[in-house]
Amino acid sequence: MNVFEFEVLIERIGTSHEVLVGQGVLPDQTLTEIYEGRDRLELELEPGIELEFWRETRRFETLFVTLIRTIPSMSKYEGELPISYMLEMTQSDVHAVFGEPMASKGPIKMPVPIGMTGGWDSYPLDPELYPGKKVVFQYAQDMRVKTLVFTLIDKGHR
Structure with missing residues (x-):
C-alpha cells in the first residue's frame, strides 16, 4: 500500500462498505x-492492514496497522506509511512528534497469548483533513509502537 492509498483510507473512515x-x-x-x-x-x-466495520450499518470505523507481531498468527505491515509515522517507533518518538496525547492509558495485563502491554496514547487527527478522527498508538511491553489504530473519535455506539 502506498501513502496516497493510506491517506484515502483514513479520510474514508466513517463511510459504508458499499460506498467504498x-x-x-x-x-x-x-x-x-x-x-x-x-x-x-x-x-x-x-x-498487517485490517479494516473493521460496524455490523449493523457496515460502516468502516477502524483501520489497524500492525507494526509488531505479538502472536504467531498475526501479520506485520511492511509497506509505506504517511508522513509522521514510521514502521519502527517508540513512545518517546511518538511524544516528540505528536506532543501531549488527548488520552492515554498505561501498561495493562491482557489474557494469554497477549500478556503484558505498554498501554496506549491517543491523538486527534488534523480536523481540516480528517474531521472527527483520531490515531491511537498501542505499545508493546518495551514501549515500541505495536499497532497504529485510525478510528472515529465518536462512533455513536458502545
Whole structure:
C-alpha cells in the first residue's frame, strides 16, 4: 500500500462498505466475522492492514496497522506509511512528534497469548483533513509502537 492509498483510507473512515467498493477504494470482498455474534466485521486488505466495520450499518470505523507481531498468527505491515509515522517507533518518538496525547492509558495485563502491554496514547487527527478522527498508538511491553489504530473519535455506539 502506498501513502496516497493510506491517506484515502483514513479520510474514508466513517463511510459504508458499499460506498467504498463502489468508489473503487476497496475490493469487492466479503467482510468476515471473527467469531459468531460479534458486532464488528473485518477485512484484511494485505498483511498487517485490517479494516473493521460496524455490523449493523457496515460502516468502516477502524483501520489497524500492525507494526509488531505479538502472536504467531498475526501479520506485520511492511509497506509505506504517511508522513509522521514510521514502521519502527517508540513512545518517546511518538511524544516528540505528536506532543501531549488527548488520552492515554498505561501498561495493562491482557489474557494469554497477549500478556503484558505498554498501554496506549491517543491523538486527534488534523480536523481540516480528517474531521472527527483520531490515531491511537498501542505499545508493546518495551514501549515500541505495536499497532497504529485510525478510528472515529465518536462512533455513536458502545
